[in-house]
Amino acid sequence: KSAVINTDGERLRALGAGGSVPLGRTSDLLYTIDVCWLGGAACLTYCLSSLLQLVYPYDFRLTEKEKTSICYLSFPDSYSGGLGDTQFSFRLRQSGGQRTAHYEDDGEYNREAPLTLQRESAHYFGYVYFRQVKDSSMKRGYFQKSLVLVSRLPYVNLFQSLLQLIAPEYFDKLEPCLEAVCNEIDQWPPPVPGQTLNLPVMGVVIQVCNLLPAPMVLPSIHELDLFRCFQPVLIHIQMLWELVLLGEPIVVMAPSPTVSSEMVMALTSCLAPLRYCCDYRPYFTIHDSEFKEYTTRTQAPPNIVVGVTNPFFIKTLQHWPHILRVGELRMSGDLPKQVKVKKLTKLKTLDTKPGRSSCQGIQRKRPSEVQSALLRRHLLELTQSFIIPLEHYIASLMPLQRAITPWKNPPQIRPFRQDDFMKTLEHAGPQLTCVLKGDWLGLYRRFFKSPNFDGWYRQRHKEMTQKLEALHLEAICEANIVAWMKDKSEVEIVDLVLKLREKLVARCQHLPVKEETLQRVGLYIDTVIDSLPEDLQAVLHHH
Incomplete structure (x- = not known):
């Protein structure tokens, strides 16, 4: 189930005193969206003065550590006299180990979703809508509140757009508005790849995929406006791509959580379709539980891209190898306004001219969406040029199909040898x-040491293993099983039945096997069992 955390003090006291508060169908209110959209552990949090006061539905479980972190991450951690509304994102490490989920999940979503959109198992994403306006009725003289949507899915575009609709109404009308919204979201259909979905909420239809006219069209649930995010650092885009590819530690220092979170999310997305397998924190504060881990000088910084706004980090993280300063941080020291990139040139292996060429569109005054599309295509072509040789080599490690025989275990995938790969280049x-042009060999050598290579290799090895299992299953189906059984003992035949049943689990594992092949395996099992004595038949049918 999903949860909403709210700051209504009266509601909190009623719950604390054991009183019952009418919350509508809270036990199953967001079950549909939770399973299909937010991917479990989805919640809206409403924070005031860094206090987490109510969970909605109130049986949603967060550890005390997570509650504290969400409170601190829900407010800008920098001096800002600005009034109005602002939006940003954060990513939070789950604490307290695995716990019982509020949703049933057999992994089907992650099997169908692209790697870059899969549900996180060990982190939460937080999408924040913060409002700061003058209000004489408040003790501080200001209304300062945040509405935060927490999910395991990186749907930054969809969820921030959703908050733009919900938050202003919610700050004004509180629970009645929220319950109405949750009821609407409960009726949303599950996402289907390639389909356009119309998602009604608060009198507006959010349309995901840009196919039909609608009041609010989202061409994507997750893609940022890359051109707007990278505009101040376009001249460094080539270098930044290399750093992200290699999983290098990068700190983004920005004047606001909005700028820091968008820059971090843009950086981690620039490897698509390759998955960024390192840690990243779009917005990080001095109160974060990993603060000591990231600021210690006794060990090298971790493989992470971290976004900060507090000027305190300028000194605390100055030992990090790559520091990207975007915009003007408000501080007592005299920090130049332009972008600063510290030590980046030391790692440069490729010519950066194409990165500069992507700046030419600015002078032509093209629309931002066109610029973003060009930039995305440039990064995609760069990633594909790098990954295609790896794909060709790993495909060559797959055993030949003729080596797969029905009555023996499938042959092993040959090991990945870096030296052999380098010879193919x-x-x-x-x-x-x-x-x-440049030192491509050097780039590959450093890539092999990064978590991104490890993540890519594990995923491809898993896919190839599943393919081998599928081919083995098909080889069994094409064999003459009756002829095979003629000279086999009962033990060998029973062993075959058990192995075939194990293969049928392929249906659950979503192996690339045709439905008709699975049906034939079922018929084979029946044929084999029928050839055995009745007592054995009964035992095998029973199991």
């Missing part, structure tokens, strides 16, 4: 598809 390297 002379004739099949990135230079075939990319105009960039």
Whole structure:
């Protein structure tokens, strides 16, 4: 189930005193959206003065550590006299180990979703809508509140757009508005790849996928306006892509959580379709439980991209190898307004001219969405040029199909040998598809040491293993099972039945196997069992 955390003190006291508060269908209110959209552990949090006062529904479980972190991450951690509304995002490490989820999940979503959109298992995403306006009725003289949507899914575009609709009404009308919204979201259909979904909420239809006219159209649930995010650092885009590819520690220092979170999210998305497998924190504060871990000088900084706004970090993180300062941080010291990139040039291996060429569109005054599309395509071509040689090499490690025989275990995938791969680059390297010149070999060598290579290799090895299992299953189906059984003992035949049943679990594992193949395996099992004595038949049918 999903949860909403609210600051209504009266509601809190009623719950604390054991009183019952009418919350509508809270036990199953957000079950549909939770399973299909927010991906479990989804909640809206409403924070005031860094106090978490109510969970909605109130049986949603957060650890004390998570509650504290959400409170601190829900407010800008920098001096800002600005009034009005602001939005930003954060990412929070789950604490307290695995716990019983509020939703049933067999992994189907992650099997169908692209790698970059899969549900996180160990982190929460937080999407914040913060309002600061003058209000003489408040002790401080200001109304300062945040509405936060927490999810395991990186749907930054969808959830921030949703908050733009909900938050202003919610600050004004509180629970009645929220319960109405939750009832509407409860009726949303599950996301289906390639389909346009119309999602009604508060009199507006949010349309995901840009196909039909609608009051509020989102071309994507997750893609940021890359051009707007990267505009101040376009001249460094090539270098930044390399740093992200290699999983290098990067700190983004920005004047606001909005700028820091968007820059971090943009950086981690620039490897698509390759998944960024390191940690990242779009917005990080001095109160975070990992603060000591990230600021210690006794060990190297972790593989992470972290966004900060508090000037205190300028000194605390000055030992980090890569510091990106965007915009003007409000501080007593005299910090230049322009972007600063510290030590980045030391890692540069490729020519950065194409990165500069992407700046030319600014002078032509193209629309931002066109600029974003060009920038996204440039980064995509760069990533593909780098990853295609790796894909070709790993495909060559797959056993030949003729080596797969029905009555033996499938052959093993050959090991990935870095030296062998490097030898292929002379004739099949990135230079075939990319105009960039430079030390590609050096880039690959450093990539092999990064979590991004480890994540890519594990995923591809898993997919290839599943493919081998599928081919083995098909080989069994094409064999003459009756002829095979003629000279086999009962023990061997029973062993075959058990192995075939194990193969049928392929249906649950979503192996790339045709439905008709699975049906034939079922028939094979029946044929084999029928050839056995009745007592054995009864035992096998029973199991």
